[in-house]
Amino acid sequence: MRSGVVIFPGSNCDRDMIVAIRKITGKTPIKIWYKEYDIPNLDLIVIPGGFTFGDYLRCGALAARSPVITSIKNHISRGGTVLGVCNGFQILIEAKILPGSLIRNKKLLFTCRETTLEVQSCIENPFLSGLKIGECLKIPVAHNEGNYFAPEDLLKQLKEEGRIALKYIKQNVNEKNYNPNGSTEDIAGILSKNGKVLGMMPHPERAINCLHGGTDGLKFLTNCVEQIIG
Amino acid sequence: MKIIVNVSLKEGVLDPEGQAIKSSLNNLGFEHCSDVRTGKQIILNLDQNCETEVLKQAKKMCEVLLVNTVIENYEINILKD
Numbered sequence: 001m002r003s004g005v006v007i008f009p010g011s012n013c014d015r016d017m018i019v020a021i022r023k024i025t026g027k028t029p030i031k032i033w034y035k036e037y038d039i040p041n042l043d044l045i046v047i048p049g050g051f052t053f054g055d056y057l058r059c060g061a062l063a064a065r066s067p068v069i070t071s072i073k074n075h076i077s078r079g080g081t082v083l084g085v086c087n088g089f090q091i092l093i094e095a096k097i098l099p100g101s102l103i104r105n106k107k108l109l110f111t112c113r114e115t116t117l118e119v120q121s122c123i124e125n126p127f128l129s130g131l132k133i134g135e136c137l138k139i140p141v142a143h144n145e146g147n148y149f150a151p152e153d154l155l156k157q158l159k160e161e162g163r164i165a166l167k168y169i170k171q172n173v174n175e176k177n178y179n180p181n182g183s184t185e186d187i188a189g190i191l192s193k194n195g196k197v198l199g200m201m202p203h204p205e206r207a208i209n210c211l212h213g214g215t216d217g218l219k220f221l222t223n224c225v226e227q228i229i230g
Numbered sequence: 231m232k233i234i235v236n237v238s239l240k241e242g243v244l245d246p247e248g249q250a251i252k253s254s255l256n257n258l259g260f261e262h263c264s265d266v267r268t269g270k271q272i273i274l275n276l277d278q279n280c281e282t283e284v285l286k287q288a289k290k291m292c293e294v295l296l297v298n299t300v301i302e303n304y305e306i307n308i309l310k311d
Binding site: 057058061062065094099100101103104105106107108147149151182 | 242243244246247250294295296298300301
């Protein structure tokens, strides 16, 4: 599988994502610098987490106006697959590739901990199709602006189109803080209209080794790779 | 020409920072403060003298980069000396 990881000034999860993909595919993804207009044909482009451009103006706002975004949009219009994690999700939203907005966490705290995600029933996509609906994945989050906000009409549209991919879920009935950021309807990740672009706040690349405390991220990414290569 | 852009959150969008400030103000004895909304101000210097052109440019800047119109409103004012 040919894959690439986009690097902006301030990206900081690019190396972890490269390690994760290499562990699964045996091939090292190419690094794509944010100033690049021409990127080769790839099966998967990942926009990793970080604090691109210092999170100035709004998280992901400046990165979303970089040259590489034009190339990513071209890749998407050719039917290409894109995964955006954390700041990568914020960039996809700022670039208007995914709809809605990611605002400050409800409790105004940077939250860095494990969350439990539930795979939702959604349109066909290369990220979750190999997993069961309702399956739970334990994947950590680390962000300050991950509170997904969508106006009511957009939320309705996302539901109707089956684009809500992942939600934070309680592990037991009494758990109160299962949603780390106060996102609307516990949304953790959404898909593009064609299902080929996924933006998610949790970091799968941070759960690929028992020493990380879990390997559900590896399971998630392995499934993506298997779905993409078919 | 100097331009001031005031960016504020749209009504209905949660403003946790505003709520934290409100609760602090209430605790300091300002009980009548029933709501606080935060925003930001961006000051632009444009090397142009035509007001209409300056306003047009500033509006474009807001739509293209400065404002996230999903959650934010904006107001453009020319700063007169």
